[in-house]
Structures are given as structure tokens and as C-alpha cells.
Amino acid sequence: MNIQQMMEFEIGEALDKQLTELLMKSFEPLYHERSYFKQLPHLRLIACDEQQHVIGQVGLDFRVMNLNGDPIRVLGIIDLCVQEEWQGRGIGGALMERVIALGDEHRIDFLLLFADRPDLYEQIGFHKVSNTCTWLQIDDQNQTTRGIGEAPFDELMVKTVGDKQWTEGTLDLLGYLY
Numbered sequence: 415m416n417i418q419q420m421m422e423f424e425i426g427e428a429l430d431k432q433l434t435e436l437l438m439k440s441f442e443p444l445y446h447e448r449s450y451f452k453q454l455p456h457l458r459l460i461a462c463d464e465q466q467h468v469i470g471q472v473g474l475d476f477r478v479m480n481l482n483g484d485p486i487r488v489l490g491i492i493d494l495c496v497q498e499e500w501q502g503r504g505i506g507g508a509l510m511e512r513v514i515a516l517g518d519e520h521r522i523d524f525l526l527l528f529a530d531r532p533d534l535y536e537q538i539g540f541h542k543v544s545n546t547c548t549w550l551q552i553d554d555q556n557q558t559t560r561g562i563g564e565a566p567f568d569e570l571m572v573k574t575v576g577d578k579q580w581t582e583g584t585l586d587l588l589g590y591l592y
Contacts, residue, residue, distance in 0.1 A: 418460045425537055432468040440495035452552045453590050455492050459512050461505050470505040471497035472513060480586040486578060489517055491527035492592045517575035528569040528592055540571040546586040552590050556566055
């Protein structure tokens, strides 16, 4: 297995097709014949087998968010998934190790994700937070803006990788919800 780091605009048609198939299988019925849900990630880490077939991926979105009035640099983790027949072989863990290394190597304050399996992320240093979030609501089927959402999420998890401390309160994502 090898892991490639690719900017989204570097991904060609054949690779995009493989990513689309993986995401549609992994997150059925959320994906609509495309390799992203609401918006393209900035960067992907893509795990491939020896024949260069995609066996896992994670999307990454780097942006400034507002935590209780203070700007923070966040690397958002989007749609970590592994082909079913490759699960249990450490591929998801290897992808997350690379994500954490990126957070440690660059000017990033926090890693952030919305987890459907928090137990997996707690093992690697993430913790649940209960901030009320605001975000840009996007209709994923029509790809149009619907408005601004505001709510807390049980699935919101963060890992500190910089010098700032996470605080409870309000988190403005300053963009779409992953």
C-alpha cells in the first residue's frame, strides 16, 4: 500500500471515478455520482494497492474558523473511508497518522471532524466538543445555497495540534458543513 497526497485539482478523470465509487459504497445513499458530498476538499490522502487501485481516502479542508470571536486555523477531515475488503488492515489508521503529521508540521491549530464512530477517533487523541455551530447550508443535490444553519452537533470532535486551547461556546465554520 502507498499513500499519495494530492491537491484536488490534480485528480484526473480515472482517479475521480475510483474515488466516486469508493465514496458511494462507503456512504450510501449520500453521494450522487460524484467524488464529493457538498463541496470539493482542498487536498486528499489516497491509499492505493500495488496496482494503483484506490483502497482508501480522506479529504482535507484547510480554513479559518471563528471560535468565540477568535480566528483559528483548522484542518477539517472529510469522509475517511476504506474499501470493505481492505478494512481491518490499518489503512484508516495510516491515513489518520498522515493527517495528524500534517497538523503537526504546518500552522494548524486544530484538526476537526464529524464522527459517526467517535470511539475510533478518541483512540488517537480526538475528543468530543459541544459547541453551537453556524455554517453555510448547501443543498447537496442541487448544489445551491439554502441559508445559514445553527445547531450543536453530537458528532463534532477536535484534536489540538497547535498552541491554542479549544473553548466551548460558538464555532462559526465560515463555510459549509463537512
